[in-house]
Amino acid sequence: MTQWVPVPIRRSVERLWEDINDTFSRWLDRPAEQKDGDRDFFPASIFQHVAGPAIDLVEKDDEIVVNAELPGLNQEDFKVELIGDRLSIQGEKKSAREEKKRNYYYSECRYGSFSRSVRLPCEVEADRAEATFKNGVLKLRLPKTEAAKSRSIKIKVD
Numbered sequence: 283m284t285q286w287v288p289v290p291i292r293r294s295v296e297r298l299w300e301d302i303n304d305t306f307s308r309w310l311d312r313p314a315e316q317k318d319g320d321r322d323f324f325p326a327s328i329f330q331h332v333a334g335p336a337i338d339l340v341e342k343d344d345e346i347v348v349n350a351e352l353p354g355l356n357q358e359d360f361k362v363e364l365i366g367d368r369l370s371i372q373g374e375k376k377s378a379r380e381e382k383k384r385n386y387y388y389s390e391c392r393y394g395s396f397s398r399s400v401r402l403p404c405e406v407e408a409d410r411a412e413a414t415f416k417n418g419v420l421k422l423r424l425p426k427t428e429a430a431k432s433r434s435i436k437i438k439v440d
Contacts, residue, residue: 334398335371341403344431346424350398353418362422364408370399371420404430 338349350371352360360373374395381388406424414421 334396337371337398337400339400339402344426346402346404346406346422346426348400348420348422348424350420350422351418352415352420355418357415360420362413362420364406364411364424367402367405368399369402369422369424370397372397406430 336351340347363370378391405427410425412423
């Protein structure tokens with residue numbers, strides 16, 4: 283469809299998309315993610331700030347393993363709760379940066395709270411849950427209940 287748009291207009295629109303992506307990248311201090319020339323109005327990094335931290339959830343035979351990215355936070359900056367079948371991570375990010383050089387002074391502060399909640403695929407034993415936090419990554423090990431563990435059943439075929 284772009285072949286029907288006159289070249290000067292198409293170039294103007296492409297420059298506009300680049301300016302919008304650059305603006306969001308500067309606001310969020312993250313590079314705009316583009317693939318093969320796609321113009322993403324909202325880079326993926328926006329959604330991480332809106333939706334909360336990135337979470338990987340892996341279901342194994344006996345447990346559920348959850349990894350959450352919480353860069354720049356300390357253990358006191360967030361809390362983890364298991365409410366029914368939902369895992370919730372809530373916290374607040376506070377950072378300040380100040381730089382004084384001979385010719386300039388730079389100061390920047392960022393504050394913001396976040397919340398992320400995911401539904402677990404099965405029941406877990408909350409009292410046996412284990413958590414570690416190292417290098418900005420929270421790792422949770424949630425043992426499954428006996429009823430939720432997968433069982434191998436042999437089926438006889440005639």
